Amino acid sequence: MASSRRRVQALNATSGVLPAVGLEGLRSPHHTGYINVDYTNVGDIFYWHFDADPDDASESSATLPLVIWLQGGPGCSSLIGLFLECGPFRMHDDGSVAPNPHGWHKAANVLFVDQPVGTGMSRVQHDAYPSSGDQVAAHFYLFLVGFLKQHPQYLRGDSTRPIFLFGESHAGRWIPQFHTYIARQNAKQSPSSFHIHIEGVGIGNGWIHPHVQYDYSAFAHGLGLISHAQRRSLELDCQAAIDAGNMNTPECFRNLDSIVASVQGGTSRLNVFDVRLYGDAALYPAQKPLLTTFLNRPDVRTAMASVEKSQLVKGTPHEFAECNAYVNRNLAGEDAVSTLADVNAMLANGVRVLLYNGQWDMMCNALNTELLVEQLTWVGRTTYVGARRFTWRLASGRVPAGFVQSGGNLTSIVVRDAGHLVPYDAPEAALDMVKRFIHSRSFEDIEQQVANQDDGPSQRCQSRQSDDGSSSHVMMVVAVASGVVAALLTWLLMRPQVVAAKRTHDEECGGEDSSSSDDDDDGVEEDLMQGHVELTRKETATSRTRKTIDIA
Structure with missing residues (x-):
């Protein structure tokens, strides 16, 4: 632990502004860096930090909260989020990059983190990839402590400025686990001398509770992809295995595969991340291969290195890949573990929780998120269940942006016209959602006429x-x-x-x-x-x- 702290202290350096490599035009100061979390195996977590650039003149980066973005996978780089979803840059279909008018830096200071070690730009030696959620959480905590020590502007006496954790997909596991670990360390006040204040979390299309999320048949039936009889057949096969506690079973994986195979068009398969699309799911978003090429360009890597707060490893940087198969394989067993109890703990501790789903994602779909919410038991559940549902609209739109229910410290949203990657498919709506949530602004635009009934x-x-x-x-x-x-x-x-x-x-x-x-x-x-x-x-x-x- 002491050696890790010494390594963190050695990372201080002056920040700069990234030179132009197609990234010019951004007003926000920003920089990249590494924080060591595993001294023995040279496990360094990469980050890219952006100061807020709010449109509201009354707001400034000095007072706005910090939003930390975590990609899913496990093992996928948060630079996917930075360049294709909610970051200050947006990659177009031709591979060019320009400022993103709907980047979340318009609402807050934003930090994109490549974790676990070995993911994206992060690195580790000796193939020492983490093999458990607890290990990943411990590394993230060390990263956060190191980052905050480098950036004292986020410290307020013995606590931090409000911090929000956002992410999607497997971040439905990361975020609840990280909060549990941070809360435990806050109680110990070690190794930091300050309290890390997690004000709220936002989980998009999150993988949280496999017991209900492994079964895709009801969602597919609702879309008309399969019949009621087919749905019952798939439900019985998968649910029997789940009830027996066998989450990672062939029956459950075949549930989704059977649906996809049943509705494929020739050699073109249904895209489970956006059921409006047919084709290779790995090419959603379509710009992912272009992003890999861009981030491996020598001029881009040189520009990024020139503004790093540190150079821990000299020589040629390792090749960037949007997702690391070794990280994914090491953590494959974690998919079957529920984090519902951790979500309950967050809610019970007063953390504000946002669960949002793209309307057209089947992999982590809105229906199954609603089913897992029904199993939450925190004290504010009655308030949430009794709350009316609202249609949420953007100031610029004539059609709904989504549908919202909010009560107590839980808000759930179905985002219209979006798939698995909500900020990619609906960037304007995603920015409005983040602004309203972190500033505690209401989503109650148009009240729906049907009241809630809390029974099955x-x-x-x-x-x-x-x-x-x-x-x-x-x-x-x-x-x-x-x-x-x-x-x-x-x-x-x-x-x-x-x-x-x-x-x-x-x-x-x-x-x-x-x-x-x-x-x-x-x-x-x-x-x-x-x-x-x-x-x-x-x-x-x-x-x-x-x-x-x-x-x-």
Whole structure:
């Protein structure tokens, strides 16, 4: 640990502005750098930091929060996010790069991080790639401490300026795990001497809870890609394995493969990251191969190196790849582990949580995100469930940007016309979303007319049974009361005849003590009423049986 701290202290250097390599025109000061997190294996995490450049003159980078962007994978570079999604630069179809008018530096200071070690521009020796989420979280914490020590403008006494963690896909695992680790270290106050203040998190199309997210059949059925019968077949195969705790099973992976194979057009396969597209999913976005070429250009690498805060490894930089297969393979087992408990812990600790999904992504789709939200149990759940859903609109748009539900410290959004990479498909909406979220501005533009009901099909059925039971109870009481009245009327009508018959019988048989007549009358009355009540009970029981059959 001490050697890692010494290595961090050696990273201080002056920052600069990246020379023009097609990246000119950006007003924000920015720089690249490395932070060592594994001294033994030369594990250095690469970052690219951009000062905020807000359109609002009343805001400045000195007061705006820090947004940290984490790509998924695992093992994919955050430079994908920087150049193709939410960064200050945007790569076009011809490979050229220009300032991005919808970059998130318009809302906050932004930090793009290539992690775990070995990802993107980050590096590690001896093939010492991390093999567990805990190890990745520990490295990220060391990185964050080192970065904040280099950038004291984000420190406020014994705490930091508000920090937001954003990311997509596998970041649904990174972010909850990182928050749990940071909270644990904050309690220890070691090795940093300051509290790292995570104000909020944003998880886009996140892989969080495999138990519900492995099953794609309901989403595919809703899109009309498969029939109801096909859906049931796929559900049964996968769910049986999931219920047995076998998350990484062929049945679950075949669930998605079967859907894709069923709807392919010739040799062109459905793109699971955006079901509006057909073709190689690895080419979404289409500019990814161009980005790899760009970042391996000697002039670009020289320009990036010239503004690094440090040069830890001399010589020719390693070749950039947008995703590292070795990192991915080492962490493959993590895919089956749920981080739902970590999300619950974030919410319970008051962290503001945003879960957003592109409407057309099947891999980490909006339906399954809604299902995992239903399993959250933090104290604010009732407020969230009772909150109305709203249509969210942009100031410049005539059509909705998305659909939002927000209650307590949880906000969930379905972003219209977007796939797995929301800032790529809907850049203007993504920027507006981030601005509203980090500044706690409302998404309540147009209230939807349908209210929420916090129950599933079984609860709805139970509610109907309860209602029917109440009605049956009332009907039974009325029936019994009617029976009693009928018995009394019958007795009143029949009593004179019964009394006369009894007197005749007594006279013919030598006479009985007339004093017993009242008792006998009472016995007749009891017999009549008892017989009618028994009949009523039998009718009621029959009615109950018939009602149960109707409900079933």
